[in-house]
Amino acid sequence: MxxxxxxxxxxxxxxxxxxxxxxxxxxxxxxxxxxxxxxxxxxxxxxxxxxxxxxxxxxxxxxxxxxxxxxxxxxxxxxxxxxxxxxxxxxxxxxxxxxxxxxxxxxxxxxxxxxxxxxxxxxxxxxxxxxxxxxxxxxxxxxxxxxxxxxxxxxxxxxxxxxxxxxxxxxxxxxxxxxxxxxxxxxxxxxxxxxxxxxxxxxxxxxxxxxxxxxxxxxxxxxxxxxxxxxxxxxxxxxxxxxxxxxxxxxxxxxxxxxxxxxxxxxxxxxxxxxxxxxxxxxxxxxxxxxxxxxxxxxxxxxxxxxxxxxxxxxxxxxxxxxxxxxxxxxxxxxxxxxxxxxxxxxxxxxxxxxxxxxxxxxxxxxxxxxxxxxxxxxATAHASSVSDTSDHSSQDRVRALEQQLLAAEQREHDTQRQHQLQLQEKDLELATQAKELAIKDCELAEGNRREADLSAQITALERELDGKTKELAAHNTEVWKIPANRVIIGRRIGKGGWGEVLEGTVSVAVKRLHEEIAVPIYVEKLEREMRLLAEVRHPNLVQFIGANFDEQNQANRSPPTLVTELLDMNLRQAYERNQLDPGNRLSIFMDIARALDYLHQRYEPIIHRDVSAPNVLLQRMPNHQWKGKVSDLGSANFLQHAHTMGEGAIIYSPPEVIPQAADPFNPPPRQSVKIDVYSYGIVLCEVTASRFPSAEHYRDMILQVQREQPVMCELIVRCTKREPSHRPSMAQVMVELNKIAPF
CATH class of the missing domain: 2.120.10.80 (Kelch-type beta propeller)
Known part of the structure; x- marks a missing residue:
């Protein structure tokens, strides 16, 4: 090149x-x-x-x-x-x-x-x-x-x-x-x-x-x-x-x-x-x-x-x-x-x-x-000729000056080499010191590994001990919510649902008695697991769970299990049918329901209600003569497939992904999520706003009615009832939209 x-x-x-x-x-x-x-x-x-x-x-x-x-x-x-x-x-x-x-x-x-x-x-x-x-x-x-x-x-x-x-x-x-x-x-x-x-x-x-x-x-x-x-x-x-x-x-x-x-x-x-x-x-x-x-x-x-x-x-x-x-x-x-x-x-x-x-x-x-x-x-030749041909004193001085400069340069070179040697020696000493330090570090690391292994073994033993204690505590806690049968005194019947009837207790509580078809050991065992979860859930807009009765003696006598909750005045459907709701109180109840569902969905392990409907929203009369909404029947949705009846009401609130379809091994049913409750919540909004039961043949007319009377509410209903679950908003987003309609 x-x-x-x-x-x-x-x-x-x-x-x-x-x-x-x-x-x-x-x-x-x-x-x-x-x-x-x-x-x-x-x-x-x-x-x-x-x-x-x-x-x-x-x-x-x-x-x-x-x-x-x-x-x-x-x-x-x-x-x-x-x-x-x-x-x-x-x-x-x-x-x-x-x-x-x-x-x-x-x-x-x-x-x-x-x-x-x-x-x-x-x-x-x-x-x-x-x-x-x-x-x-x-x-x-x-x-x-x-x-x-x-x-x-x-x-x-x-x-x-x-x-x-x-x-x-x-x-x-x-x-x-x-x-x-x-x-x-x-x-x-x-x-x-x-x-x-x-x-x-x-x-x-x-x-x-x-x-x-x-x-x-x-x-x-x-x-x-x-x-x-x-x-x-x-x-x-x-x-x-x-x-x-x-x-x-x-x-x-x-x-x-x-x-x-x-x-x-x-x-x-x-x-x-x-x-x-x-x-x-x-x-x-x-x-x-x-x-x-x-x-x-x-x-x-x-x-x-x-x-x-x-x-x-x-x-x-x-x-x-x-x-x-x-x-x-x-x-x-x-x-x-x-x-x-x-x-x-x-x-x-x-x-x-x-x-x-x-x-x-x-x-x-x-x-x-x-x-x-x-x-x-x-x-070099020119310099030698200049020195040999010049005999005057100044030339000799220049030669001596050049020689001195040469000696000075050689001395500097020698000093530089000596400095390099000293630097190399210092480097060798530094490397030796580092090697010794590394050897010490290796010993310390080996000792640390041994101690870590000992600590790991101790931690494993403590974890086993803690697991045993946790199981003992869980077994003890499962008894907290159980109520003896002789303590449950039942009065008049309040209502009847797909998986049981609701009766009034003698101390202002609601007693829910399961149908005999559900009161079999395998379902009772599942229901007990749900009751343990209910005992942990606390929210102002959830119906308070007090306890349940699953005595083995009752099962032997084929006496159905009972659930005990707080007793409220009426449900949301009864309220709008009796013209008990003004527009402001209606929006307040919508926000109460949204807060309860958001609480369930935001838990470390989210809870899906699966049965959100107007009858399952109970109302409590407040001192200001307004109604406070509370969501009920939490935990019962897993038993709907074994319910005594499956009427139109349960179907109309259900999103497409949970409605039973013909078995298809190549297209398994979609994974269910908290967006199930969002869909049901949208149906409740439409029902209460239009003050009509949301039957399949009337639902389109109800949507048109809401669109004429409250277009902003209609947009929220349409978003909540999207066919694709991922297109539905979260309950937190729903609360934001409700605040835009009427700040709380």
Missing amino acids: DAPVEPSPGYGQLSAVDGHHYMWRGAGPGGPEGSNIVSVYDPSTELWSLFPTTGPLPPGEHGSCSVCVGRCLYTFGGSKGWSRSTSFFNDMSKLDLDTLQWTKVQTSGSQPIKKSYCGFIRVNERTLCCFGGVGIQGPTQPGSTFTKAGWPGRSRSGYTNEFHFFDTQNGVWSSPELRGERPLPCSSFTFTMVDQHRAVLFGGMQSQSFWGRLNDVYLFDFRVMEVTRVKPVQGEPWPVGRAVHAACCLNYGQDHPQLLVYGGLGKGFKILGDMWTLVDTGKWTEVTPPESMTPRLFHSITATSLGPGLTEVLVFGGSVKWPLFKPVADLETTILRFELTGPSASVVGPSVGKWALVDVAHNDTKGSAQRLNEKRIRQ
Whole structure:
């Protein structure tokens, strides 16, 4: 893949990965916009290589942002054209650095607006962060603002301070909450990671300062998702405001990382060439660059660590003119090395530094290694000739100075190797300590497992003991609700139903005596289980269960079992037949029934009544002469299939899923749910509202009557009696609808 082409002067985005520098989208003489060439610089050989790429190129020609993740280069956004003809993009593209194949990334989620000149950094191995920029106004992200730029002919263009994360594994944009003092909408700033969790934003331009420049500093902490503004200290040096400048991090991943800022566009369109470093205490230090460094803007820089205290910085291209309408890219690439000679605990990087220009070779057909060797041989020969031919005193001084520099370099190399050895020894000691700690942890874990097994055995024994006690207590509790036969004194008969007759007790209770057909051992045993459940149920709108009589002596004498409940005045059907209900009291009773059924349905193990009807709603006269509704016959519905009679009344209240059908082995009957009671409740609403028995031939007329008189109530009835159980509302929803009709 050798390419005999040299990188063109220009501007673009630099990214570093695996110790190499990758430059994409250069522009200038010999490097037209839209080029498919990627330039790669190898610091170990000091050589450039230029490679063509394949696949769909990113649409942005300038202002896009790039960052490397693993062996992929991600590019976002950008713009095309200048002034009024500018087009903005929010596409995400990915370049595989092994195959040099471009692909457009399919994204989803809360995507950023179409924009360029924003901040784009890698937070970790799968997460990218995008902030701010200039673009076209779109949906406003919560917590962000958009400020229009006021450019002629571009009414929707402006600056944003939106904040997004991008997950490279699943292609999803997200909008995490950002606490603290968020920067104002701006663009053309630098956004740089300074360690594994923090990034620094510096400078930029915004609508209020388009003709001026910002010099604000903001620190983003991604561990707590908070941003803090770093304010100047009075009397301390601080760089002037600037935009379209460049920044990188020195000593990243080592002790005391430090932000390096270079060049940019200052106030009054001044092209800056100053260089500054920032430590985490908020202190700026100005660094003197080499005299050969030309002030510039629209350039890029990346940093690569060459070892402890030594960082190589690559400054790519840029312009010496303000490209308001057409960029002019006319600067060659420069390689700088920053050497740390005096580290400080409070300084992120060197406190005293030395810069040196590095000659950059270009890849050609001879090959990288051969070219580099020839260059070094020529340099050594020229240096030897210069020393041998010069006899004056100044030449000897220069030779001695060079020798001293060589000795100093060898000493530094020796010190570096010694430091590495000490670090390796410390690592070995640390690993040994960790291995010992792991062995101790393994012993503790084994002991913990043994104790856990002992505790598990104890818990099993206690659970068995508790189960036995529970069974004893349950057996004892089953006797609580039983009433001896000689205590049940029966008076006149109140009514008769499908599974028994109702008689009045002598102490104002209702006594329900089962038919003899039901009073057989197998049904009595089932009924006893229902009575245990009834003994636990308590609600103001349920008829209170007092007890039952299932004496073995009664069974031997074929005397039917009896159930004892509270005695109420009349049932709901009798009330509307006797014109005892006014509209307000009728709605109050509907709510009473709904509360009782909702209580049964919302239990940990829901209870289905299965026999909700107007006769099974009993009424109690209240002091205000109003009626209070109570649902009765709870627990008897399971015995309807064994009832003495099955009249039209039971059928009319039954939903389709419980009406007996012909057996079909391929289509078993649907699973019954609490929606059975909702259907029956809807029939009761229709019956009481129309004050007519809901027979099959009259039901349609009753619905039309209710629709004319109370259309809102008719809608609720229709919803409750839907054929599909899942389409019926819950009793909680029914209560909400009733409150809309008449608040309770």
